[in-house]
Amino acid sequence: MPDDRPLIILRPAPQERDRIFAPDTLARLHREFEVVDLDTDLSDAALLAALPRAFAVVGQPDLPADRLAAAPALRAIVNVEGNFFPNIDYPTAFAQGIRVLGCGSAYSQAVAEYALGLALDAARGISREDHAARSGREKYVSESNVGAILLRGADVGVIGFGNLGRSLHALLAPFHTNVRVYDPWLPPAVLTDAGVLPSSLEETLSRSTFVFVFATATPESAHLLDAAKLALLPDGARLILVSRAAVVDYDALLAELTAGRIVAGIDVWPVEPIPADSPFRALDTVILSGHRAGGIEQAFHTIGEMVCDDLELMKAGLPPVRLQAAAPELVGRYRNRPVG
């Protein structure tokens, strides 16, 4: 009896199959689909052999126009890295009615919780005092709390109101903060509907005690936060950088932190690993973090579940609802580095 289940090409590299598919999720994928598993076989031959019957490709292989032409049954290409790259001939894919889907939202909760953790740490000096205690220099009660502030009722700025910004905003609800958002891709009504104040970048920076940066790296956003913009931050501001290093001038940031004018929690860096002799490593005004905000097991496993859920919906003739469709207008713009 022929296998009439739709065929899926699974070639997640540089993601790893077992990181994104928990065992039961992988079993489910195999139950619902015929899976051509190319987790370790990155050869063109294997990919090309499977394309003619493929219903979906899960991964980031090169798919120029001629390969798409060889895949008449293809309905979905699922990027499992978190960002869209120029690996696909997008116009051709869209013209063929192929859905190009991304898993970026799988990381949102992890990043938002981490960003809030960094903000509370920056507000209260948690890691600073923990570090001090390890060499017997900790202070107590009021003496340890000079400059400590509440998040409740604070002015908060959010730069970028996509998945990450929205997830962080949801966590702020019980703090009764006053949130300004700068996002040049959204009309004001989307922001006011969400309960935040649409603002310019300048106003967002100059009027916020806490600033969260979630900007996508594009040619336009390179060094969006340069020395002049960072200088707008009020004294004592807390700056939380979890995405993307390219949008900040780190030399200017170092100057502000060295002067003790602001405090920052930094998870993304222009060069990773952070150079051994980086002056950031010695500052008391920074929380150092190695690109850790999103990549936790629960986030990775969510990707596998999203893939299963949406491919099963498509198999049943329904639209996907968990993965996010690539916007034709944006697929050429991103300059993000892969998470992973």
Add this chain to the structure above:
Amino acid sequence: MPDDRPLIILRPAPQERDRIFAPDTLARLHREFEVVDLDTDLSDAALLAALPRAFAVVGQPDLPADRLAAAPALRAIVNVEGNFFPNIDYPTAFAQGIRVLGCGSAYSQAVAEYALGLALDAARGISREDHAARSGREKYVSESNVGAILLRGADVGVIGFGNLGRSLHALLAPFHTNVRVYDPWLPPAVLTDAGVLPSSLEETLSRSTFVFVFATATPESAHLLDAAKLALLPDGARLILVSRAAVVDYDALLAELTAGRIVAGIDVWPVEPIPADSPFRALDTVILSGHRAGGIEQAFHTIGEMVCDDLELMKAGLPPVRLQAAAPELVGRYRNRPVG
């Protein structure tokens, strides 16, 4: 012209006047009341001289029955330390219709935010990795996130559902956690109305990934969390201790942390400062903190504002609404150390 404003005795020691009254709040107090300022004069003579005309005492001076008898106009005694002590003859005060008021709730938001910060840190290793980066040992992305977990959707236990527990619970709302509460002073309906599950101590410990301890120190709660109770915590649990050291057996806690079975954020200690040779100082499974959760400037200034607001209401013949009335049943029970 005689001063017909009610007289207030201000003797906040061991609190300090200027820590709890911001300049404008103090000016407001002086505008509405005749203030006998005993911030630095702790003599009996000054206190006794002012008592006969006193409308309110702000502070913790000794007020046995004979002194209360000498204060026929006294309507309120406001404790500004956060805990009630045996400095007052409470039955006599209550019989005289004197309101005994406390300011404990002024610290709630600061403690709740700090507790959440410790929890997110314990969940994700923020201070651990910051500390590692300062000696060039930090890890990146997935490698740094072994054991990292989300707060979202987690099982959470709260021990003690007074001001602190409720304030923390409010902050958890957007995380969609499943909250169990152990509080032997509350009937189940109060907890179910608040949207949490009333639970035994055992169930709270054994079924929660995050446990927050906000228990008041009483004779009954001494070493409430002993070795047997701590052993109930699931592997990988995160324990957040912000109040009170007396309720935990720290030797048993040290054993669990040394074994790497759980992770803890600890703000209160049986002896403060933490002894220089304390083995806690070297553990990677603990976030070290020196009794810093509540004592920040905004909390202290809130006390002064609460005092002004409520004394003004009482002056106008209305009941106080911000400070909390001492419960006759409980004033004799507390064994808390002062925050200060």
Add this chain to the structure above:
Amino acid sequence: MPDDRPLIILRPAPQERDRIFAPDTLARLHREFEVVDLDTDLSDAALLAALPRAFAVVGQPDLPADRLAAAPALRAIVNVEGNFFPNIDYPTAFAQGIRVLGCGSAYSQAVAEYALGLALDAARGISREDHAARSGREKYVSESNVGAILLRGADVGVIGFGNLGRSLHALLAPFHTNVRVYDPWLPPAVLTDAGVLPSSLEETLSRSTFVFVFATATPESAHLLDAAKLALLPDGARLILVSRAAVVDYDALLAELTAGRIVAGIDVWPVEPIPADSPFRALDTVILSGHRAGGIEQAFHTIGEMVCDDLELMKAGLPPVRLQAAAPELVGRYRNRPVG
């Protein structure tokens, strides 16, 4: 063997025992306490015979000083009608350390849900169109929606921010309304902490599209909303009156409604039943309701549960937490009519 359970006098009139105690709650009360049931025996003799051993009185019998003197074991008097009356010698009770407790909060959720229902009805004409359809006069779609407005994003005024106002405010949260509150018994910080704007009565009326009246009837609040105040309401305002008739000038209100300038949902009336020939009965601009906002079975049964919970706590030496303590400053002021 003598009964060593504390004795409770149950004399709820004009409430009824079986209305406030569901069978299992009543059984629980009998299990924990010795109950002298005076549900139908309103004689002085029965009351006086039980007082000397009474731990608590549940109900509103007259308790002047001499009767209180005859009740040395009395710890609590629980009013089960919703308002405090001059049936007790309050100063004597307080001096004896007797807690005087009320059950008003038991009605809060029922009243808040009803008030929201009236507001949505007034906003959208639900009962008006239902009534029209019963005589074949209903309209459809846009034609039926002239003047219909959203609650979302609206300016809302709340007069009185006690149990009722707070419960209503909680229900408004997802509507992202802009709430102004007038409450002369509360300092501004209590209101700003709750996320509402402290306002004068004039501003609350003139700037709100929806106005909810929850004012307690006192000598000061009589006809608080007179013709001049009602004239401040913007055209098309929705006025929701669920408590108390005494605070509104109904002649002035009738004039506004007859003119079609505002719409009202009215649950309380200066005379109940509403006179047969009341002109209110014929107006399309009013939703007519017969003092029904609070008195539903779930609210009544909550009273019984609150009584049981709190008396059991007091029996165990703990303070009550569900019933509300009478404020000495306020017990003499209320002029409310009983719910019942």
Add this chain to the structure above:
Amino acid sequence: MPDDRPLIILRPAPQERDRIFAPDTLARLHREFEVVDLDTDLSDAALLAALPRAFAVVGQPDLPADRLAAAPALRAIVNVEGNFFPNIDYPTAFAQGIRVLGCGSAYSQAVAEYALGLALDAARGISREDHAARSGREKYVSESNVGAILLRGADVGVIGFGNLGRSLHALLAPFHTNVRVYDPWLPPAVLTDAGVLPSSLEETLSRSTFVFVFATATPESAHLLDAAKLALLPDGARLILVSRAAVVDYDALLAELTAGRIVAGIDVWPVEPIPADSPFRALDTVILSGHRAGGIEQAFHTIGEMVCDDLELMKAGLPPVRLQAAAPELVGRYRNRPVG
């Protein structure tokens, strides 16, 4: 100087231009675009003349393949009625990279508020008692509240979790309800992420005291709620029907309501207007409503604003964010009648 603004064909029939575009929104549209206004000119000639240069079509004109072929610059077709009809050759449109967008979400808040209003009315008998009072038959307090229930803590069922279901769910948050959802187009994780219980239709009906019907009319959902399904509702259930009449067997519903077994708020009808002799008109167990849930001015004006916002984004090379893209899988399925 040639007009280099993109050209928009505005042919909203059977919608009306001035109902969806407030004056300032229309002015804004004219400022940003060259507008060919066919509000009253429904001729083919006018449409065909404008198509070759059209950037967007706002409305529901017939757009078969040959007309799309004649519109090489077309980037967007915006349906402003709320439902997708077979007026477009969808596959051809998608293959040309044309976005087909709908405005359904503009009605969500209005429908959700109305549905909540109906539910509170059904729970408490607001319109029933208002109607009674108009003929002097109203009852008071407890006597009027037989069968009245709280929404707080209730079991709630939601059938269909699209825009409407989600908007209603948001309004339920402060009621602490227990929500079950039946939606065969969504995987369980979408529902659990939203904080509701994924359920079968049978469980949703049999375990819910309040049931909200938001099901889209498709061939599969015709008479989804037939006699057998309605019989699953618990005694005293409240059924809120705001979308779509086709999914319910109204004869079976009439039988349940006549028997007094359930109470319903009904806004959609198999035949509108409701026949003059419909037995529904005389029932006390129903709230009668003439397809009024969504069509209010604020909802209509939101459509115009969404159109402006998204076409401006597309003009700037960005993806639309307010209107919803038609799913290729679903455009052929809908059987909804137009709102309007």
